Amino acid sequence: MTTNVHLLQSFFDGLTHVQGIVSLPERIHHGTTIPPSMKYTLVTGANGEIGHTLLEEFANDANRAVVAVDLSPLGPDLAAHCHATIQGDVSDPALWAQLESYDFEEIYHLAALLSTSAEKRPDVAHNVNVNGTFGLLRMARTIGARIGKPVVFLFPSTIAVYGVPTLDAKNAAAPLTEGEFLTPHTMYGINKLYCEQLGGYMSDRYGQLTDDAGKRVLDFRALRFPGLISAFTVPSGGTSDYAPEMIHAAAKGEAYACFVRPDAKIPFMAMPDGVRALIELASAPAERLTQRVYNIGAFAPTAEEIAAEVRKAYPNAAVSYSPHPKRQAIIDSWCADVDDAAARRDWGWQPAYDMERAFRDYLIPNIAEVYAGKA
Numbered sequence: 001m002t003t004n005v006h007l008l009q010s011f012f013d014g015l016t017h018v019q020g021i022v023s024l025p026e027r028i029h030h031g032t033t034i035p036p037s038m039k040y041t042l043v044t045g046a047n048g049e050i051g052h053t054l055l056e057e058f059a060n061d062a063n064r065a066v067v068a069v070d071l072s073p074l075g076p077d078l079a080a081h082c083h084a085t086i087q088g089d090v091s092d093p094a095l096w097a098q099l100e101s102y103d104f105e106e107i108y109h110l111a112a113l114l115s116t117s118a119e120k121r122p123d124v125a126h127n128v129n130v131n132g133t134f135g136l137l138r139m140a141r142t143i144g145a146r147i148g149k150p151v152v153f154l155f156p157s158t159i160a161v162y163g164v165p166t167l168d169a170k171n172a173a174a175p176l177t178e179g180e181f182l183t184p185h186t187m188y189g190i191n192k193l194y195c196e197q198l199g200g201y202m203s204d205r206y207g208q209l210t211d212d213a214g215k216r217v218l219d220f221r222a223l224r225f226p227g228l229i230s231a232f233t234v235p236s237g238g239t240s241d242y243a244p245e246m247i248h249a250a251a252k253g254e255a256y257a258c259f260v261r262p263d264a265k266i267p268f269m270a271m272p273d274g275v276r277a278l279i280e281l282a283s284a285p286a287e288r289l290t291q292r293v294y295n296i297g298a299f300a301p302t303a304e305e306i307a308a309e310v311r312k313a314y315p316n317a318a319v320s321y322s323p324h325p326k327r328q329a330i331i332d333s334w335c336a337d338v339d340d341a342a343a344r345r346d347w348g349w350q351p352a353y354d355m356e357r358a359f360r361d362y363l364i365p366n367i368a369e370v371y372a373g374k375a
């Protein structure tokens, strides 16, 4: 493992000293002191699409000392928001040992191989998505036991955990609740479904035959994300990528051949809603949560409905369809829409962006800036 620790500790040391609070209980790591009001937060996969938006959100929160981990180094702008950045592999035991010395109160475990990448490299996917998650869950339990309270562990799961057997069954089904059709067709969906179960087990039953039974040291919470669409980054490696690819291609003035049929339908969400959902679920009182895994929804268009919205913004957009039979089959096995009543009831989930607002207020204005001068 290559580790490249970049500590911005002088800032935090200075802050503690200036505020004269050295006599209060402090969280200490490797000689670094942070004020008692601050909490250590771990973000893995910090250099990915969700990580970018999450770190920018955390930059507005003066009470977080963020430790960011990714295989690839963060750019200086993102690193500047972090207490420390570590370049490493989440499936590497040496990294778990290094991270274990921080008193993390919240962990956002975003690092993963996504659906298309996992199908191409299933061995690597299993190691990163499952073994990496197991290692970090065990690490979180050790930290929770040490700091004397459950570590909140946020896990971004996915609609890929669903495996609807036929297109007719998909079209006939009402929006799926968390417990239906859990027979995923992909390595990625299987990895995520298993880790949903593993996180619940590690929180509630791990060590159930030992004297440690019942000790609350881990509080695992999972969100099943639909396809997320960001104005600022173009995804790679996912099977829902056709929506963001279509939008970004139109903004750049490029033709786009969509890899699914016009009638392909799955749920999507604007990135700010997805990141807000993670943060809201993390801060929800534990006693309000009746389950560990929640669906969240926003809008569920067909590919052609997305193309129509793209054409409204970019009348010259050239969208054609060239369905890839195997990627189409994966999309056909995912739900057409989700039932997110439990999230709305338990922690007040409410998307801010329907499709029209996502395009009008988030995607189009921000994408215009991103490609200003480049189209």
Ligand SMILES: NC(=O)c1ccc[n+]([C@@H]2O[C@H](COP(=O)([O-])OP(=O)(O)OC[C@H]3O[C@@H](n4cnc5c(N)ncnc54)[C@H](O)[C@@H]3O)[C@@H](O)[C@H]2O)c1
Residues within 6 Å of the ligand: 044, 045, 046, 047, 048, 049, 050, 051, 069, 070, 071, 072, 088, 089, 090, 091, 109, 110, 111, 112, 113, 114, 128, 132, 156, 157, 158, 159, 224, 225, 226, 227, 228, 229, 235, 236, 237, 238, 240
């Ligand atoms: N983006 C979506 O539409 C979507 C939907 C559902 C769930 N999710 C989940 O959200 C999480 C983040 O997704 P994203 O869209 O930001 O993905 P992404 O591919 O943009 O980012 C993933 C990041 O993880 C890093 N990574 C991969 N393997 C690693 C390893 N072994 N060690 C350390 N870092 C590693 C990558 O370098 C990358 O920066 C993933 O767990 C994904 O399954 C995403």
